[in-house]
Amino acid sequence: MNTDATKAAGPAGPAPAGRDGAPAAAPSAGVLDRVLKVRELAIAAVLVLMLLATQLDNSAFLSEQGVKDLLLNATILVLVASGQAMVVITRNVDLSVGSTLGITAFAAGEFLRSGGNPLLAVLIAVALGAGFGVVNGLLVSLGQVPALVVTLGTLYIIRGLDSIWFGSRQITAADLPSGFVGFGHNGLGAVPYLALLTAAVLVVAAYYLRSYRSGRDLYALGSSPEAARLAGVPVRRRIMAAYVVCGALAGLAGALYLARFGNVDSGTGNGYELTVVSAVVVGGVAFTGGSGSLYGAALGALLLTSINSVLPSIGVSSVWVQAIDGVLLLLAIAVDRLVALRVAAMLRKRAALTRSAHHG
Numbered sequence: 001m002n003t004d005a006t007k008a009a010g011p012a013g014p015a016p017a018g019r020d021g022a023p024a025a026a027p028s029a030g031v032l033d034r035v036l037k038v039r040e041l042a043i044a045a046v047l048v049l050m051l052l053a054t055q056l057d058n059s060a061f062l063s064e065q066g067v068k069d070l071l072l073n074a075t076i077l078v079l080v081a082s083g084q085a086m087v088v089i090t091r092n093v094d095l096s097v098g099s100t101l102g103i104t105a106f107a108a109g110e111f112l113r114s115g116g117n118p119l120l121a122v123l124i125a126v127a128l129g130a131g132f133g134v135v136n137g138l139l140v141s142l143g144q145v146p147a148l149v150v151t152l153g154t155l156y157i158i159r160g161l162d163s164i165w166f167g168s169r170q171i172t173a174a175d176l177p178s179g180f181v182g183f184g185h186n187g188l189g190a191v192p193y194l195a196l197l198t199a200a201v202l203v204v205a206a207y208y209l210r211s212y213r214s215g216r217d218l219y220a221l222g223s224s225p226e227a228a229r230l231a232g233v234p235v236r237r238r239i240m241a242a243y244v245v246c247g248a249l250a251g252l253a254g255a256l257y258l259a260r261f262g263n264v265d266s267g268t269g270n271g272y273e274l275t276v277v278s279a280v281v282v283g284g285v286a287f288t289g290g291s292g293s294l295y296g297a298a299l300g301a302l303l304l305t306s307i308n309s310v311l312p313s314i315g316v317s318s319v320w321v322q323a324i325d326g327v328l329l330l331l332a333i334a335v336d337r338l339v340a341l342r343v344a345a346m347l348r349k350r351a352a353l354t355r356s357a358h359h360g
Contacts, residue, residue, distance in 0.1 A: 039284045039296070039335070040283070040284055040293070040295060040296045040299055043282070043283065043284070043296070043299045043300065043303060044299055046303065047299065047302060047303050047306060050303075050306065050307075050310060051070075051306065051310070054310045054313055054314060057313075057314050058313045058314065061310075061313050064189065064190045065190075067190040068187060068190045068191070068192055069309065070305070070306060070309055071190075071191065071192055071194075071195040072185075072192050072194060072195070072260060073305045073306075073308065073309060074195075074301055074302045074305040074306070075192070075194040075195050075197075075198040075256060075260070076101075076253050076256060076257050076260065077275065077276065077279055077301040077304065077305055078198050078202065078297075078298045078301045078302065079198050079201065079202075079249050079250075079252060079253040079256065080097050080101065080249060080250050080253045080272070080276045081276050081279040081280050081283070081297040081298065081300065081301040082201065082202055082205055082249055082294045082297055082298065083097070083245055083246035083247070083248070083249030083250055084097060084246060084276050084277065084279075084280050084297070085280050085283070085285045085292060085293075085294050085296075085297035086205070086209070086218060086242045086245055086246055086294070087147075087242045087243060087246045088222075088277075088280055088281075088285050088286075088287060088289065088292070089209075089218050089219060089221075089222045089242075089285060089289060089290065089291070089292060090218050090221045090222045090238065090239055090242050090289060091221065091222040091225065091288065091289025091290065092140060092147035092239065092242070092243075092289075093147050093148060093151060093277065093287075094133075094136060094147070094151045094243060094246050094247075094273075095148070095151040095152050095155050095273045095277075096132060096136060096151045096152075096154040096155040096158055096273070097246065097247075097250040097269075097272065097273050097276055098155070098269040098270060098271060098272030098273040098274075098276070099154070099155050099156075099158035099159045099162065099269055099273075100128075100129050100132050100158060100247055100250040100251060100254065100269070101250050101251075101253050101254040101257060101268070101269040101272060102158075102159070102162055102254065102264070102266075102267075102268040102269030102270070102272075103128070103158055103161065103162040103165070103254070103269075104125040104126075104128050104129050104250065104251040104253075104254030104255065105125070105254035105255065105257045105258045105264045105268055105269070106162065106165065106166060106171065106254075106264050106268070107124055107125060107128055107254075108121040108122065108124060108125040108254065108255045108258050109121075109171035109175065109176065109258050109264050110171070111124055112175070112176050112177060112180060112258075113171060113175040113176070118177055118179065118180040118183075121180075121255060122252065122255040125251040125252065125254050125255035126248050126251040126252050126255070127248075127251070128251055129247040129248050129249070129250045129251020129252070129254065130244050130247050130248040130251060131247070132154065132158060132247045132250075132251075133243040133244040133245070133246055133247020133248060133250075134240070134243070134244055134247070135154060136150055136151055136154055136243045136246075136247065137239060137240035137241075137242070137243030137244055138240065139154075140239055140243065141235070141236040141237075141239040141240050141243075142236060155273065159270075162266060163266050166265065166266040167266075168266075169265075170263070170264070170265045171258070171263065171264045171265075172262060172263050173262030173263065176258070176259075176262055180258075180259055181259060181262050183259050184256065184258075184259030184260040184261075184262065185260070194256050194259070194260060197256070198256075201249070201252070202294055202295070202298055205245070205249075205294055206293065206294040206295055209293070209294065214238065214241070217233045217234075217238050218238055218242060219290055219291070220233055220290075221233060221235055221238055221239070221289070221290075222288075222289025222290035222291070223289065223290030223291075224290075254269075257269075275304065275325070276301075278300075278304060278325050278326075278328070278329045279297060279300040279301035279303075279304050280292075280297045280300060281300070281329055281332045281333065282300035282303060282304065282328050282329060282332045283296035283297040283298065283299050283300025283301065283303075284296035284297075284299075284300070284332070285297050285300075287333070300332075303328075304325055304328070307321060307324055307325070308321055311324075
């Protein structure tokens with residue numbers, strides 16, 4: 001469904017500009033926003049009920065260490081899903097995030113193994129991820145190549161570079177500074193430092209999307225690229241920015257993955273892009289662009305990682321995890337389609353009533 005579509009255009013063309021020059025929201029935007037909020041609340045409710053039910057079955061599940069493990073398991077996916085959500089909102093996708101996570105984790109590990117500063121290692125990972133984002137953004141925005149084709153290609157290119165660079169080597173916790181590894185495990189009570197850092201990044205990114213014109217432009221772009229262009233949105237620049245942020249967050253996630261697990265090999269991040277896309281779509285970000293929020297994507301990520309923890313704790317084989325993730329993805333797509341049809345019907349009815357009132 002295309003929430004915020006009317007921020008870019010109405011039925012017959014670009015919407016009038018708002019006070020800051022951005023496309024103004026039409027009345028339907030408020031209705032669609034409410035639908036999205038209800039969906040995010042539903043995801044949160046399902047998550048809470050699932051955790052409470054598991055706690056009733058296993059009293060140690062939500063212990064301090066249990067909560068800490070749940071948050072640690074979610075942090076990496078939440079970070080990458082936040083960046084992916086920004087790209088998907090523009091009606092594009094980045095399938096190279098798993099490969100980017102893997103190669104940036106190795107780059108940070110190699111730097112630390114040679115005696116480098118941990119903060120600088122994180123910055124190197126972020127910069128490397130942003131660099132891959134620039135490549136993806138240039139090919140999609142300037143080259144006009146479909147995002148699916150571009151990022152599928154860069155997925156394999158980055159994975160190949162990773163394998164050539166890695167060879168048969170492996171980085172372990174013994175190769176890393178103890179303070180860096182400790183940061184990946186310690187925290188304030190049940191809340192790990194990684195979760196606090198991820199929450200800070202999430203809040204800043206979500207605030208940017210909601211409060212700045214350039215952030216709102218991403219929604220307009222995803223709703224109707226042509227209408228957004230007519231309304232003065234710098235389409236290529238916005239697509240480039242979304243890919244750079246997505247790459248940078250995947251790079252940051254790579255560094256945090258290294259701190260969290262202390263172990264990186266040539267298979268790190270393999271297939272991760274599919275989990276990320278599932279989290280984003282399950283969290284209510286429409287794959288057709290123009291709708292959703294980073295908080296929804298974060299909830300989707302938390303739901304998927306919690307399922308991974310819940311199943312073993314209640315004695316269900318972990319082989320069911322991927323099947324359940326697939327079912328959730330199909331359900332999310334079906335809900336998007338049903339809501340889109342209902343909203344479209346509602347808007348047509350409202351338009352007909354408006355025309356009748358004018359003619360009367």
